[in-house]
Every structure is written in structure tokens, then in C-alpha cells.
Amino acid sequence: MHLIGNLSIYLALALSIYAFIIFILGIYKQDQRLVDSGKAASLIVFIMASISMLILFTALGTSQLQFEYVSAYTSTDLPILYKLAALWAGNAGSLLLWTFFLTMYTAMVVYSRKMKNNPLTPYVAAIMLANTIFFYLILGFVAKPFVLLDQVPVEGRGLNPMLQDPGMLLHPVTLYLGYVGLAVPFAFAIAALIVKNIDAFWLRMTRRWTIIAWMFLTLGNVIGGYWAYTELGWGGYWAWDPVENASFMPWLTVTAYLHSVMIQERKGMLKIWNISLIILSYALTLFGTFLVRSGVLTSVHAFGDSNLGAYFLIFMALAVIFSLYILMSRYHLLKKDSGQFESFFSKESSFLVNNLILVGATFAVFWGTIFPLVSEAVRGTKVTVGIPFFNTVMSPILLALIFVMAVCPLIAWQRSTAKNLRDNFLIPAILSLVVVGLLAGLGMRAAYPIISFGIISFMLLTHILEFYRGVKARRKVTKEAYPVALYWLMIKNRRRYGGYIVHFGIALMAIGIVGSNFDTETMKTVPKGGTIEIQDYVLTYEYLAQRSEGINDIVFANIRVTKNGKELGYVQPERIFYGSWEEPSTEVAVLGSLREDLYVVLSAWEKDERATFVVKVNPLVKWVWIGSFVLVIGSVFAIWTGKYGNTTPRYTGPQRKVS
């Protein structure tokens, strides 16, 4: 098995090099047969990557402890799902997953029907294969997944308990789908520059790819947050850890890109900016990988003891230098359509402000992330940049972003008059002020949440108004009933209304994020039968018990919960003691509603059965998860083809000899 595994890696490496060279030769000689050979090789590389994955899955699933990777990340008692998910628990496996996705995307692009006769195809394929070669070099010579041990151990080291969570099954996979997905628009952008095809065609070709990558990045981040919330026991979901920041930064830049491309599509402007954004986004994915693998910054996510960071740094530098060189060499072409704006008050301007804030936010996160290194280099003193810094710096920036999101949809293209602005914003502004007044009336005194909820409600209201205006306009023409008009309005304008649904999702998430900052916490040691009171909740600690699951022992407390005297049921926070791991892990008990989560952690216990609990009431956290669902629905809605969907255009430009 290990022979086939290694063979699949080295053969794929050889084939990727072959495909890369043959594509270049095919382009150079304008020979379609060579390009076709490259396409076939790309497909075989994908098949090889699938075989490697299959073999590693089999080795993990069947506990082939002679493999170093299997023994390092699994044990025989591990549930089968986690045995398989251990594929992305370590360096070699996770890089194999990355490579698998990369080869999958390459094969999909190369064999896409939409790419037929498209002269960009060999260029895109060659760029993606250059990435594949790098990853296969790492898999073949640095982080090898199929290394055999000299002696077969009796038992594996097991999987870190924190990774034994359903989040482990989804978070890395979705995040990688997002990360790797960004290689596609990047490759298209560079290919378009090389062939000097710099109109908006490549943008339209990659719109769906980019949204898919963005959606997976979002999902990856949110699932990671949910995982942290339920698994780590600190009651939060985002700690501004360097590695979290690493996945947030490309999310911000891609969000900026998805907005600014609309100006290029509509007015042919911002070409340099859009290409720069996609290069930056891709570079940030590599930077993130560098952070995770290098250990230069302290992070709870880092894959320790690895020198892989240096390789990623070199590759990132090469990718950026190459991209910038191509960009600069085409600068004169891109500069041609510098364009015009009709007015300061237009949708175009608001998109630019949106981009300014998003890229500014990226810079703020980047600066905060690398500041410990900067400080050490300048002063010789390492500083820590943690949650208080990021919360302070990012809160006003993200609030400004939500405000721009509120204004953007209702502001007209080209020119917005004072009358337009008044007609569009007066009612939402008044209603938002009512919301602010209500919150103040209900006893909310802190300025930040009041301002935040005011801006969020303003955003929600402008979007509702936008839907209403569309329905009204449609009804005027078609005389349809309201729901029918709404349905057709959305179905026939998927991109626009999908985007607005995404905005709704962001607003709901923002409600959760602002609300969850106002948590209440208590820690108390209570005897059996004792109670803990927090806000309107009374928790009665009934008993402590133990059960076994496989070789793991689970200690749990049974707690009865009432709120304002009303029975809410029982919660059972746990501590799991692993047979193959020193550190026990926390299993938080959450009793949630749309208003708040009751969050209970079993912290410690004594021989006399007194137990210590950390109890939190986290307001509105559920809205973070609900908002993310809405966001995914909006993304899928926007890219859904269907009868009226925005399909990816076919290439209809001048024919070339190879495609």
C-alpha cells in the first residue's frame, strides 16, 4: 500500500511537471495536440491525487500503524469518522487534501464545457499546475504522507481531543475549498494578463468560482467559530488568533473584489485594482498557510515543529513577484480606460468606499497580526496583540462597512440626486432612530451597542425597502400578486437579490456579534443539590456521574435549569478523559434560544462531589450561526444557474489555434 501511495505522489509530481511543460510548449508552438496531452495529464494528476487520498484514508481507517502519519494522529480506539478525518490533522495529510482540491479544480477548469475554444485554457491550466508542482514537491520531499516506521507501534498516539469534534469533519475541508478555490480566479487573472485579454470577460468567467470560494471561506470561518464555541469552553467563537486572521484576510479582500468587479463590468474601470485584489487574495492564502506551518507567531492552531513555513514563504514571494511583473508589463494596456464618474454621489463611489473599508480592514488585521514580529525587529521586544486590540480597532471599521452596505443598494448608478437620497433613506433613517430610541427605552445605556444596532437596523431597512421597490415596480408592469412579483423579481435577478440575501446574512451575524459581547459570567463551587443563579436562570446541580465510551471515561454533571421559575430541562456539561491522551477535554452544555445561550462548563470537582461550574449567559449568539446560513443561501441563490440564472459566458472572442 505504501508503495502505491508513494508512487501516486511521485507519478503525480512527474505528470504535473510534464503537463506544465507541455502546456507551455503547446502555447509556444500553437499545437493543439500538445495542449490536449497536457489536459489529459492534468486529469491523470487528479486521479493520482484521488488515489493518494484513498490510500491514506484506507490506512487511517484500518489503523495501519506502520505508517508514521497514521500512528502520529490516530489510535485504534478512535471512532472511524475521526480516524478518517485525521487525514487533515497533520501537515502531510492536510497538504495532500489541499493538493487534491487543487488538482480537482484544475481538472474541472480544463474540462469545463464553458472553456471550450477558450484560448485562456492552457494558460490557466499551466498556472494552476505550477501551484500543483509546488505542493507535490512538498509532499514528495518534505512532508511525506506515506513514510513507514522502522518498528510498528502497538498503539498510535491518538488524535488531539480538541480535534475530536464534528467541526473537525467540516472546518478544514470547507476552509481549504475556499483557500484553494481562490487559485482559480487568480489563474484566470494572470492568464488574461498574459494574453492581453483584459476586458471583463475573465471576470465573468470566474464570477461563480470566486463566489464559491468566498462561500466556502465564510463557511470555514463560521464552522471554526462554532467549533471553538462548543469545544474550547471559553464562551467565545473568535479570538483574533493569527491563524484565524489568516483566513479572515482573504475573505475581506475577496469581498472587496466581488464588489469592485461590478464597476469593471459596467464601466470598464478599475482593471488594475481588480487584478491586484485577486493577486492579493491569493497571496494571502499562501501567507495564511505560511503562518500555520511556520510557527513564527504563537497560535493555538499552528502545526508545530515544522520548517514548511520557509518553503511557503519562498513560493509566496515567487508567486507575488511573477504576478506583479506580469501586471506591470501590461500596465499600459490596463491604464487605457481610466474612465469617468458622473457624480460623487453614485453607486460607483459607494463601491469604492466599500473597497477602501474592506482593504483597510485587511490592513488593520494584517498589521495587528504581524506587529509582534515588527516590534521584535524594531525594538527587540515581542509584544502580544490579542482580542482587546482587534476589538478596539476593528469595531469602528466594521461598523463603517455595515453603514456603507446600507447605503450602497439604494444609491443610484451614475448620479444620485438629493431627492433620490431623501426618498431612499429618509424612512429607513427615521425607523432606525426609532429602534435606537426603543433600545434606550428598554434600558440599554452603552453607546457602542446602541449605535451598532442602529446602523444594523438601518441596513436591514434599506434592504427591505429595495425589495419593496422592486416588487412595486414589477407589479406596476405585470399586475402580479405581491408574493408572485417578489418570486419572479428575485428569480430573474439572481445576482442582485442573491447579493442582498448575503447582506441580510451579514446583518444577522452582526446582530449576534454585537450582542454576544454583553455576556454575563459566574463561576461557583456548589455542593450536590446546590444552586447557581445567573440573571433569570437558576441552575440546580443534581449529581455527578461517570460513563465510559470505548476507552474514554466521561465525567458529567446533571443540572436542572429553570428560568423565572419555569422548567427548561437539564444540561449535562462533561469532561472527557481519553485513554490515549493526557489532557482531558471540555464538552460544553449549551441551552440556547434566539435571545441567548446558557453556556455551562464543568470546571472541576472534589471527592465530596462538590463541583465547580463556569456559567455564562451569551446574548444573541444564535444569530451568528443563523446569519451564516442565510449568507450561504444567498451565495447559492446568486450563482444558481436555473432558467434565469447568470450563466457563465462561453468564449466568443477571436479564435486561436490552441484552447
Add this chain to the structure above:
Amino acid sequence: MKKVIAALTLLLLISVIPAYAGDQYDFKSAEFKEVASQFMCMCGCGQDHFECNMQGCGLNDSFKQEMKEMMDDGLTKDEIKDYYIGMYGEEILTAPEKKGFSLTAWILPFAVLGVAGVGIVFVIRKWVAGYKEEPILFEELTEEQELEDEIVKSMIDEERKKYF
């Protein structure tokens, strides 16, 4: 004798005061949170000393106890902060200080945003100035009319596809 009794009583009172002060703060009080949350736990949990709940984190328990004792002794938040910075350096803090070189951490993001904002204003002004108004051949559509127009066009387009 009265003076001696008075002095002894005073002494007794003084010795009793810290004992009361010792019960002032518990690990979950707001004041303790304010103090403890400014220090990063170095056990690798990525949390501050208030939040760290890593099992077996010996560091956090002793830190908390020490901080509580200092608070009970009447030290202020800043005095405790200075004490730990003197011992461990700025690295112990959860956020950079707002002075010296560390101040750049706080200022630079907003400075960059401000400069970029000014740049964007200039760029838009340039683009607006370069705008050449074309002669109006048709009456300008309001935004609502534009939307209606779009809908009508899409319906015509659909009909066209159906029959041709």
C-alpha cells in the same frame, strides 16, 4: 493607660482592615476581570488570565492568586500592570501599550485608512472632473423608472426567446 489602650485598639483595627480587604475581590468580580484580562496567559491557551480555563494550567491559578493578593493589598490596575511588565516585559499584555513604538500598532490602521480615503476622494474628483456630459436625447429616467424599464426589457427578451 488610656493612651496605651487607645494605641492598642488602633493597632488592632489597622491589622484587621487588610483582613476585610482580603475578602473584597473574588476571581469573578468585575474589578478582578478588569485587572486579569489585561494579561496574556502563557500556557499556550491563547486566552487572558481571566478567561484561561485550560485544564492543568498551573500558571493561571498562581497568577490569579497573586493578582488577587495585590488587589487586596490596595494596588491599582495600573500598578499591577507595571509590576508585571517590569517582570515579563510588554509581551505579557493582551494588547500593545498606547505609548512609544507600540502606539503605531493602534494608529497606523486608521492613518492608512485616512490617507487612502483622501486618495479616493481625489481620484473620484478627477474622474468626475473628466466627465463629459453627453447631450440629453431622452428624458432622464428616475431610478424607479429605470427598474421598471429593466423589468419590461427582461420580459420582452423572454417573450422574444419563446417565439423566435
